[in-house]
Amino acid sequence: MAHDVATKKPRPVDLYVGSRIRMRRNLLGISQTELGNRIGVTFQQVQKYEKGVNRIGTSRLIRICEVLQTAPEWLFEGAPGPKPKSSAAARKIEAAFAAFLADDTAPRLILIWPRLPTKLKRLAVGLLAEMAKHDED
Numbered sequence: 791m792a793h794d795v796a797t798k799k800p801r802p803v804d805l806y807v808g809s810r811i812r813m814r815r816n817l818l819g820i821s822q823t824e825l826g827n828r829i830g831v832t833f834q835q836v837q838k839y840e841k842g843v844n845r846i847g848t849s850r851l852i853r854i855c856e857v858l859q860t861a862p863e864w865l866f867e868g869a870p871g872p873k874p875k876s877s878a879a880a881r882k883i884e885a886a887f888a889a890f891l892a893d894d895t896a897p898r899l900i901l902i903w904p905r906l907p908t909k910l911k912r913l914a915v916g917l918l919a920e921m922a923k924h925d926e927d
Contacts, residue, residue, distance in 0.1 A: 800842035802870040810865045812840040814858045829853045 800808075815825055822833040822840075829836075829850060838844040839854075846854065855862050876884065890896050903911070 803866075804845055805842035806869045807846070807865045808840040808842040811854060811858065814860055814864075815840075818858060820857070825854070825857060828857045 815822070822836040826833045826836045830853075831850075835844065839846050851862060851865070855865070906914070
């Protein structure tokens, strides 16, 4: 579905995210001026974000979330629009990632991994892949 750029009407997701920003800002007792100062824009720009008139860039959205003490996903929770459909490959990756996070040894690996040189990382992945292949036999 093509978007008619001539109309410049806010999209439903922009309206929704803007309303979530306004609600969170009000819950925290932060004025539009204060939010604007803390994210580097005018209060008028904050008004436009909250009304969905102007879209919010990613880095600015992250800064807004920092100030409002919330995660970006909270702003989109329940947002209108198409819901993503996972392919079989995507579901397999998601399941593997969930299993990794559920494993007690994963945090140790995450802490060690950045300290390893790239060559050693490649060798480790190759070794683990071979070990997994032999375990399936």
